[in-house]
Structure formats: C-alpha cells, structure tokens
Amino acid sequence: MIKAKPFSAPWLYIAAAMGLGMLFSPYPAFLIALLLFFSLLSIFLRNPDFLILALFSTIGFLRGLPYDKTRKLLGELDNTKISSDFRIYNEAILKLDGTQIELRTTMPGFKQGTLLKLKGTYKKDLNMLIPNWVETVKESRNLFDNIHNCLNLQLLQTFGLYEEGILIKALLTGDRKGLSRETVEKFRKAGIAHLLAISGLHIGFLFILFNTTFMFIFRMDVISKLLASVLVGLYTFSLGPLAPCLRAFWFLFFLNLSYIFGRKVRALNIWGITFSLSIFFKPPWLRDPSFLMSYFAIFGYLFLSEIFPIKVEREKWMGKIEGYFISVLVPLLFTLPFQFIFFKRVSLVSFISNVLFIPVTFLLIFESFFTLLFHIIQLPIWTPFRNCALFLSRFMLDTSEYLSRLPGGSFNSGSAASFLVFSLLYVILIAYIRIKLKAKGD
Incomplete structure (x- = not known):
C-alpha cells in the first residue's frame, strides 16, 4: 500500500467534500457511496485525512437536508x-x-x-x-437594515431616479430591480452582467479605499486594516448579505487576520474556508449562479497561480498590462461552464468588454462614494464628483448597448450534447496548457 502525503491545502478539499455532501442531500444513496469511497481511499492510501473529508461530507448532507425538504414542500x-x-x-x-x-x-x-x-x-x-x-x-x-435604508435614501437624493442613477445604485447595493429589462439584457449580451452584482470587485476596491485613507491618518498598517475591515463588514451585512459580497468580505477578513497575526496562509486554504462557511451559512447559495461564478472566478486565478506562478515585471508598464489581462482572462475561463449551465449562452465579447469595463467600474464606484461622502458633510465639491459619476454611468450604458449589438457577440449552447462537447474541449485545453507550462519549467 502507498502512503499518501497530507493535503497541502486541506480546506480546499473540505470545501469540495462539504459541497458534494450538500448536493447529495436529496439522494442518501449517493452519500453512502461517497463515504465508502473516502473510507477505501483512507485504508489503501493509509491517509486518515480522507476520513475527515467523509465527516465534512456528512455535515454538508445534514446541513442541506432541511433546505431540500423545504424545497420539496414549496414545490407542492x-x-x-x-x-x-x-x-x-x-x-x-x-x-x-x-x-x-x-x-x-x-x-x-x-x-x-x-x-x-x-x-x-x-x-x-x-x-x-x-x-x-x-x-x-x-x-x-436592526443596525444593518438602518444602514441600508440610509444608503438608499442618500443615493436617491444624490443621483435621482434617472437611468444613470439607477445603474449607480445597482453597482453600489446590488439592487437592480429598477433597471429596465433591456438594460440588464444588454449587460448580459456584452458579458458584463456580473458587474451588477456586488462582488469581490466592489468589496476589494472599498477595502483599498478605506485602508489607504486610514493609513494616511494613523500611519499604522494593523489599525488601518482593522478599521477598514469593520467598515467593509458593516457595508457587507447591510446589503442582505448578498452571496458574492459575503464571499469577498470573508476572504478579505481571513487574509487580514493571517497578516495581523503574522501567519502565512495559502490563498487556496482561505478560499476553502470562505466557501465552506458560505454554504454552511446559506445552503441554497450552492445553487445560486452568482455565488458559484463569483467563487470559481477567484478560484481559477488562485489555482493557476499556484500551479505555474505568473511572472511579470510589474515595475514596467508592459508587465502591469500583462498582469491585468491575465487577471481578467483566467476568471472568465473558469466561469464559462456556469454560463452554459445556468444561462445556456456565452458572450464572445466578454473578454474585451471586461478589460474595458472593470477599470471604468472602479472609477465609477470611487466617484460615487466620494459624492455621497461630500454630500453628507455638505461640501460644495460633491457636485463635480456627481457629474463625473453620472457621465461614467452613461458611458457604461451606451457602450454596453453598442457591444450587445455586435453580430455574433454571443451564442446559445443549443443542447446538453453541445455543452458536454464544449466542457470536454475545455478540460483538454486546460490540461494541455498545464503540461506545456510545466515542461518549460515556467
């Protein structure tokens, strides 16, 4: 018998085991088969870690069971x-x-x-x-509900009820019910509908903004990170919380915790912890497309970065541009299967549109938050910030309309067979890239 090495990123495997157990909650026979599989692996590989995976699979199954029964009841x-x-x-x-x-x-x-x-x-x-x-x-x-209501009122008073203001509200709160169906469809066809959901993009930017501000005031990294985490936490829980938003907050929280205590932790381990906590906290999120696409977008980047580190000369402009393109392309590749599964459609212009829209969205969030801040404290300079935010919002609306009209900009999956063929080609492509890069020693 072969003795396997301990897992180098245990929480990554724990997250997978818990997710499988939760998916099998309607099918107890599948759970039994999974537990037997883990038990056999533990015996033949002489690795007790597989018994831990069996335990977390059972926890996921038990946690998902009440929600599955509720779903069946509602179905009747x-x-x-x-x-x-x-x-x-x-x-x-x-x-x-x-x-x-x-x-x-x-x-x-x-x-x-x-x-x-x-x-x-x-x-x-x-x-x-x-x-x-x-x-x-x-x-x-509730404190978080009151924060949410105050934020909504300020957005209404500052940006109004026109289409530009409604888009800004959607970007800051994840609330897109005020957007017309035509606008949402344009964003979807352009491959940027994910920007309308609060995600790591928004949370990461807010953390950077708050952390930089506190660093300027206190000149102490630990205090700045703690205060920034508190403010981002208040913002996160005031929004519902929303699945991608909570994922990003927990990821930042554990990352900062490891930094404050001086412990070096693998990013994939933090990903596993946040995924496990998310589905334990809200089992229905495991079937939510925004949740899955948000998690696997960041997973793809972390996973490939650890297999073959991406070496770019970030002190040079070309290195920064190369790093930016990679950070946009890799998450898109890992979310394509979910676009097929949930939406039966894939946008062919999504890479170009994301390269363009992500920095614009960063700038729009920046302008919008400073508009709110200066409006609350009654500084006259809030008006130029508001005008700039409205201009960027109109730019996003007009450009998304243009991209959505491009011929052949997206295609439907058509059938389950086409999805399976595409998935197979996708797996072969990833395997080929991995083999080539490892052979080159890059």
Missing part, C-alpha cells in the same frame, strides 16, 4: 394561497419570519427588514409570492 404549494408574516429585503426578497425560507417578490417602497403581514399566491416556477394584500406590522430596528 404551486398556485396556493399563503398568509403569514414576512420580512422584506432589497424590496424583492421575502423571508418567512423566524425561519430561513426565502421567496421572491416585487414590492417597491418598503424599507429593508420591515415586518409585513402578507397574503398572496405562490408560484413554484419563479419561487415567487405574488401579493394580494399587504399590511405593515413594524419597521426594523
């Missing part, structure tokens, strides 16, 4: 009248009070976390409750 309630107390979030999500059951809806005008007495009809296909009668019971006193 199609076109059924429902009357109960709900709390509303982002004016589009109803959470049954005292439970984790979430339903979609469309009820603009209600503040975040407000408790409602509601009667309506449940639609299974949309997982939506269509309200027939609504009564406000009481508004939320």
Whole structure:
C-alpha cells in the first residue's frame, strides 16, 4: 500500500467534500457511496485525512437536508394561497419570519427588514409570492437594515431616479430591480452582467479605499486594516448579505487576520474556508449562479497561480498590462461552464468588454462614494464628483448597448450534447496548457 502525503491545502478539499455532501442531500444513496469511497481511499492510501473529508461530507448532507425538504414542500404549494408574516429585503426578497425560507417578490417602497403581514399566491416556477394584500406590522430596528435604508435614501437624493442613477445604485447595493429589462439584457449580451452584482470587485476596491485613507491618518498598517475591515463588514451585512459580497468580505477578513497575526496562509486554504462557511451559512447559495461564478472566478486565478506562478515585471508598464489581462482572462475561463449551465449562452465579447469595463467600474464606484461622502458633510465639491459619476454611468450604458449589438457577440449552447462537447474541449485545453507550462519549467 502507498502512503499518501497530507493535503497541502486541506480546506480546499473540505470545501469540495462539504459541497458534494450538500448536493447529495436529496439522494442518501449517493452519500453512502461517497463515504465508502473516502473510507477505501483512507485504508489503501493509509491517509486518515480522507476520513475527515467523509465527516465534512456528512455535515454538508445534514446541513442541506432541511433546505431540500423545504424545497420539496414549496414545490407542492404551486398556485396556493399563503398568509403569514414576512420580512422584506432589497424590496424583492421575502423571508418567512423566524425561519430561513426565502421567496421572491416585487414590492417597491418598503424599507429593508420591515415586518409585513402578507397574503398572496405562490408560484413554484419563479419561487415567487405574488401579493394580494399587504399590511405593515413594524419597521426594523436592526443596525444593518438602518444602514441600508440610509444608503438608499442618500443615493436617491444624490443621483435621482434617472437611468444613470439607477445603474449607480445597482453597482453600489446590488439592487437592480429598477433597471429596465433591456438594460440588464444588454449587460448580459456584452458579458458584463456580473458587474451588477456586488462582488469581490466592489468589496476589494472599498477595502483599498478605506485602508489607504486610514493609513494616511494613523500611519499604522494593523489599525488601518482593522478599521477598514469593520467598515467593509458593516457595508457587507447591510446589503442582505448578498452571496458574492459575503464571499469577498470573508476572504478579505481571513487574509487580514493571517497578516495581523503574522501567519502565512495559502490563498487556496482561505478560499476553502470562505466557501465552506458560505454554504454552511446559506445552503441554497450552492445553487445560486452568482455565488458559484463569483467563487470559481477567484478560484481559477488562485489555482493557476499556484500551479505555474505568473511572472511579470510589474515595475514596467508592459508587465502591469500583462498582469491585468491575465487577471481578467483566467476568471472568465473558469466561469464559462456556469454560463452554459445556468444561462445556456456565452458572450464572445466578454473578454474585451471586461478589460474595458472593470477599470471604468472602479472609477465609477470611487466617484460615487466620494459624492455621497461630500454630500453628507455638505461640501460644495460633491457636485463635480456627481457629474463625473453620472457621465461614467452613461458611458457604461451606451457602450454596453453598442457591444450587445455586435453580430455574433454571443451564442446559445443549443443542447446538453453541445455543452458536454464544449466542457470536454475545455478540460483538454486546460490540461494541455498545464503540461506545456510545466515542461518549460515556467
């Protein structure tokens, strides 16, 4: 028998085991087969780590079981009248009070976390409750809900209700219900719909902004990182929290924790911890496309960076440009399969559009946050910042419309067979690149 080496990134494998166990919650027989597989590997390879993976698979299965039963129960309630107390979030999500059951809806005008007495009809296909009668019971006193409501009010007063202002609100809060279907479709065809969901792009930028500001004030790295983490945490939890946003916050939190305590931790381990915590905290996120695409975009970059380190001369402009192109291309490659699975369509201009739009989005978020800050403290210079933010917002709207009209800009998967063929070619391509780069010693 061969004795295997211990896992170098254990939390990466733990995340995979927990995710598999959670996916198998409707199928106990598959879980038993998986546990037997791990047990046999542990015996033949003389590696007890596989028993730990079996344990976390069981934890994932047990954690996902109640949610699977709830999903089956809701499936039997199609076109059924429902009357109960709900709390509303982002004016589009109803959470049954005292439970984790979430339903979609469309009820603009209600503040975040407000408790409602509601009667309506449940639609299974949309997982939506269509309200027939609504009564406000009481508004939320939760700190995070109040922050969310204040942010929404400031955005409304500062940027207005025109299309440019609604896009800015979507970029800062992840709330895109005010955007027209045509605008969302243009962003999707241009391959930049992910920018409308709060993700690592937004959280990372805010952390850099806050950390730089505090470094200028305190001149102490540890204090700056702690204060920046607190502010980003308040922002994250005031948004719902949203799946990609929470992922980015947890990743930053554990990364900063390792830095503060002087412990060098592999990035893939931090990825595994954040993935495990996310699906344990919210098992339904495992079937959420924005959650999966957000996680596997960063996973692709971390994974390939560790296999063959990307060496660029960052002190030179060409090196910086090369590094930027790689940071955009690799996440796109790792999210293509999920575009096929969930949307049955892949944008062919997504690489070009992301290279263009990511820096514009950074600049727009920068201008928008400083507009809000200067507007709150009543500094007259908030007006030029607002005008610049509105100009960038209009640029994004017009450019996305142009890119979405390009002939052959996207194509449908067509069938399951075409998806399987594409996936096979994709795996072969990645394997070929890996072999070639390792052979060159790069």
